[in-house]
Amino acid sequence: MVLSVSSFFAKRMELHLSLAISSSSSSASSCSSRFDPNYNINYTHEHSNKRKHDDYDDDDNDQTMPLLVWGNFCCNKSHLIIEEHQDHDGDDEVQSNYVFVHRRNEYDGGAIGWPPMKSCTENLCQLTMGNGDGVIGWPPVKLCRKKHCQLKMGTEDGGGGGRSKSTYYKVHMEGIEIARKVDLNLHQSYQTLVPTLANMFGKCFEDVKLTYQDQEGDWLLAGDVPWGTFINTVQRLKLQRK
Amino acid sequence: MDLNQKRTRMVDRVDSVDPDLVSPESTPMCPFPDEVLEPVLSLINSHKDRSSVSLVCKDWYNAERWSRRHVFIGNCYSVSPEIVVGRFPKIRSVTLKGKPRFSDFNLVPEDWGADVYPWLSVLAKAYPFLEELRLKRMAVSDESLEFLAMNFPEFKALSLLSCDGFSTDGLKAIATHCRNLAELDIQENGIDDLGGDWLSCFPETLTTLQVLNFASLNSEVNFNDLEKLVTRCKSLRVLKVNRTINLDQLQKLLLRAPQLTELGTGTFTQDLVTRPVADLEATFGSCKNLLTISGLWDTNSLYLPVIYPACASLTFLNLSCAALRSFELAMLLIHCKSLRRLWVLDTVGDMGLEAVGSWCPLLEELRVFPADPFEQENVAGVTESGFVAVSRGCPKLHYVLYFCHQMTNAAVATVVQNCPGFTHFRLCIMNLGQPDYVTNEPMDEAFGAVVRTCPNLQRLAVSGLLTDLTFEYIGKYAKNLEILSVAFAGSSDLGLKYVLGGCPRLRKLEIRDCPFGNAALLSGLTKYESMRSLWMSACNLTMNGCRVLAKEMPRLNVEVMKDEDSEDSQAHKVYIYRTVAGPRRDAPPFVLTL
Numbered sequence: 086m087v088l089s090v091s092s093f094f095a096k097r098m099e100l101h102l103s104l105a106i107s108s109s110s111s112s113a114s115s116c117s118s119r120f121d122p123n124y125n126i127n128y129t130h131e132h133s134n135k136r137k138h139d140d141y142d143d144d145d146n147d148q149t150m151p152l153l154v155w156g157n158f159c160c161n162k163s164h165l166i167i168e169e170h171q172d173h174d175g176d177d178e179v180q181s182n183y184v185f186v187h188r189r190n191e192y193d194g195g196a197i198g199w200p201p202m203k204s205c206t207e208n209l210c211q212l213t214m215g216n217g218d219g220v221i222g223w224p225p226v227k228l229c230r231k232k233h234c235q236l237k238m239g240t241e242d243g244g245g246g247g248r249s250k251s252t253y254y255k256v257h258m259e260g261i262e263i264a265r266k267v268d269l270n271l272h273q274s275y276q277t278l279v280p281t282l283a284n285m286f287g288k289c290f291e292d293v294k295l296t297y298q299d300q301e302g303d304w305l306l307a308g309d310v311p312w313g314t315f316i317n318t319v320q321r322l323k324l325q326r327k
Numbered sequence: 328m329d330l331n332q333k334r335t336r337m338v339d340r341v342d343s344v345d346p347d348l349v350s351p352e353s354t355p356m357c358p359f360p361d362e363v364l365e366p367v368l369s370l371i372n373s374h375k376d377r378s379s380v381s382l383v384c385k386d387w388y389n390a391e392r393w394s395r396r397h398v399f400i401g402n403c404y405s406v407s408p409e410i411v412v413g414r415f416p417k418i419r420s421v422t423l424k425g426k427p428r429f430s431d432f433n434l435v436p437e438d439w440g441a442d443v444y445p446w447l448s449v450l451a452k453a454y455p456f457l458e459e460l461r462l463k464r465m466a467v468s469d470e471s472l473e474f475l476a477m478n479f480p481e482f483k484a485l486s487l488l489s490c491d492g493f494s495t496d497g498l499k500a501i502a503t504h505c506r507n508l509a510e511l512d513i514q515e516n517g518i519d520d521l522g523g524d525w526l527s528c529f530p531e532t533l534t535t536l537q538v539l540n541f542a543s544l545n546s547e548v549n550f551n552d553l554e555k556l557v558t559r560c561k562s563l564r565v566l567k568v569n570r571t572i573n574l575d576q577l578q579k580l581l582l583r584a585p586q587l588t589e590l591g592t593g594t595f596t597q598d599l600v601t602r603p604v605a606d607l608e609a610t611f612g613s614c615k616n617l618l619t620i621s622g623l624w625d626t627n628s629l630y631l632p633v634i635y636p637a638c639a640s641l642t643f644l645n646l647s648c649a650a651l652r653s654f655e656l657a658m659l660l661i662h663c664k665s666l667r668r669l670w671v672l673d674t675v676g677d678m679g680l681e682a683v684g685s686w687c688p689l690l691e692e693l694r695v696f697p698a699d700p701f702e703q704e705n706v707a708g709v710t711e712s713g714f715v716a717v718s719r720g721c722p723k724l725h726y727v728l729y730f731c732h733q734m735t736n737a738a739v740a741t742v743v744q745n746c747p748g749f750t751h752f753r754l755c756i757m758n759l760g761q762p763d764y765v766t767n768e769p770m771d772e773a774f775g776a777v778v779r780t781c782p783n784l785q786r787l788a789v790s791g792l793l794t795d796l797t798f799e800y801i802g803k804y805a806k807n808l809e810i811l812s813v814a815f816a817g818s819s820d821l822g823l824k825y826v827l828g829g830c831p832r833l834r835k836l837e838i839r840d841c842p843f844g845n846a847a848l849l850s851g852l853t854k855y856e857s858m859r860s861l862w863m864s865a866c867n868l869t870m871n872g873c874r875v876l877a878k879e880m881p882r883l884n885v886e887v888m889k890d891e892d893s894e895d896s897q898a899h900k901v902y903i904y905r906t907v908a909g910p911r912r913d914a915p916p917f918v919l920t921l
Binding site for chain 2: 221
């Protein structure tokens with residue numbers, strides 16, 4: 086995992102380096118002169134391999150962090166902790182100095198501009214541990230609570246066979262857990278429907294495509310059939326990113 | 328006896344102190360005969376007070392242990408059930424907590440432990456008349472629930488919070504056999520929901536139910552049986568149904584139980600309106616005693632207003648399952664002038680929080696949960712301005728849990744200036760390592776302001792880009808801090824050293840993904856016995872460091888959870904806690920006690 090991440094990282098990302106404020110000023114200054122992002126990524130990786138063969142009794146001389154700790158990428162902010170090096174002061178205490186590497190959103194005032202790097206960050210997300218959403222257990226929201234609140238009901242809604250017809254249909258947006266409902270009676274064409282739906286999720290209608298589930302349970306792209314036919318067969322709606 | 332020594336002896340409020348050592352002179356100046364002492368002491372309920380009482384002298388120790396009816400064990404491994412029953416002969420109520428809190432976020436592997444069964448088998452012999460059992464983060468099997476139902480004839484109250492390992496079959500056993508059941512409270516558990524027929528197991532003779540909470544279960548229950556149960560239990564004061572209960576059914580239940588003080592609704596919308604909305608509104612109006620409303624799944628502008636007539640006396644409103652928009656919340660809060668506690672989703676936005684500040688001057692607690700915690704693009708949610716708006720309008724605010732994507736140091740400083748009475752300050756900036764988004768500086772000054780301005784701070788959770796300076800502030804100023812949660816923060820060992828060197832009242836410290844190493848860990852040697860527990864995961868600890876700690880402090884359990892991915896010398900997950908029970912005998916293979 087780390088191999089592909091680090092090469093990915095080295096090739097594609099630009100970094101803004103900022104040093105963590107360390108109370109040991111000497112180490113802070115030494116960091117700035119020696120730090121080279123590309124070097125240290127590889128260094129950390131090789132260093133970790135080397136450690137496997139080391140046979141030190143006293144680990145205090147040779148502490149390493151878990152290799153690369155990935156943060157919350159897809160919002161265009163990543164947080165990488167890369168181990169720099171150890172300093173030993175005179176009292177044999179080990180101080181590790183950590184350099185925080187930020188990628189900042191291009192919208193931040195005063196920050197160095199970044200390309201948003203969406204495809205790359207999405208791939209990086211796949212490489213992290215855990216449930217594929219990012220770091221395990223972050224943000225610290227109890228998962229059972231999340232499931233408990235967003236559980237889909239077993240009952241059909243809107244336009245099931247035989248029941249009186251309601252015109253509210255569920256709309257899901259890819260990547261958003263909380264769905265919405267739309268009253269299809271208020272629309273007469275796809276041209277009004279799609280922007281309305283996109284707006285509900287804060288998206289632009291050009292960035293989404295509308296799909297729907299018909300009475301047979303199949304998912305189809307909206308727009309192929311006339312509006313009237315669509316209204317009669319639609320069960321639920323889903324917006325997907327283009 | 329100085330404070331630290333005293334605390335060392337209080338192992339989660341259950342002592343194994345040899346009474347002779349407590350006080351060398353046990354001849355009191357004003358002797359109270361036991362007949363006076365015991366009734367007086369039986370009025371004392373606070374655990375802290377009872378612990379203090381037990382340390383006065385041998386007579387008071389004995390009087391206290393005989394008069395105690397409720398025992399609270401904050402860490403089930405800090406003491407053995409045999410020690411507990413040996414000291415307290417007349418317990419009627421037990422509260423047990425098990426796994427470390429980070430197990431809520433999947434950081435603790437399954438089968439870690441905290442099985443309640445060993446406790447139950449000891450309690451059954453010693454306390455056959457046990458009435459109440461409250462469990463948090465324990466592993467509870469169906470067999471345990473069946474054992475409980477069959478072995479405690481006077482059993483009255485069962486509360487399971489964040490437990491796992493059981494199914495609705497276990498609940499069937501409780502419903503069937505506990506003839507005097509007054510409380511069944513099932514919250515946020517990892518439960519295997521096999522169906523709703525457990526509810527139908529309550530016998531027709533059961534009329535003692537006061538609390539019924541099955542909101543977190545998914546399956547449909549038999550509504551007729553539920554309605555009959557609610558009708559015959561005249562003392563029912565807390566009813567929290569699950570999402571399968573629709574509005575019509577809820578109305579029927581409310582008509583049967585107008586005395587309710589806490590209500591958790593089912594789904595709060597419907598496609599088919601069989602009763603006019605006005606009817607529902609009137610029903611809510613007839614519930615004069617409601618203090619708490621929760622549930623409200625799927626609600627919208629059409630149905631939410633039916634609860635307005637009940638809002639004037641509400642003190643707690645839990646909207647964390649209702650994705651309200653700002654104006655919906657605002658319209659609702661106009662009616663909630665007595666509100667003390669409010670839980671919402673961040674769909675309400677900053678404007679919704681402005682409404683909170685405007686309409687809820689008595690607010691003491693606010694929790695804002697993220698509707699899309701794992702959504703990383705284009706999320707709205709709440710920002711620092713909502714936080715400030717609440718603090719301006721709610722000077723009594725002392726408990727906050729706030730999930731957001733951005734924050735500034737200045738905003739936090741303003742918030743605590745407006746509300747200096749904070750006891751619980753939990754700020755979660757969901758983007759890892761996020762600095763102050765205006766100044767791009769670390770968030771150190773924010774938390775510095777919190778600890779400097781809020782002398783009563785007991786619980787703190789930090790987030791955002793943080794250096795050692797944050798911890799220097801915490802160690803220096805947070806004199807009353809008891810619980811600290813840290814994730815992805817700090818720059819060096821110094822951070823942890825500051826905290827361990829300060830914070831005299833620290834009880835629970837949980838740390839993940841921070842650059843703290845062995846030196847920092849070992850700097851807190853003398854402190855850990857005065858704490859309940861320390862959790863450190865994905866930090867910079869090694870097995871050798873942990874071994875040194877274990878060797879120096881034999882009254883601590885130093886447990887390392889081995890991960891397949893991590894190297895042998897790394898201590899990936901470390902859980903350290905004081906105990907009088909020695910190393911765990913039920914540790915799974917991946918837990919090493921050093």
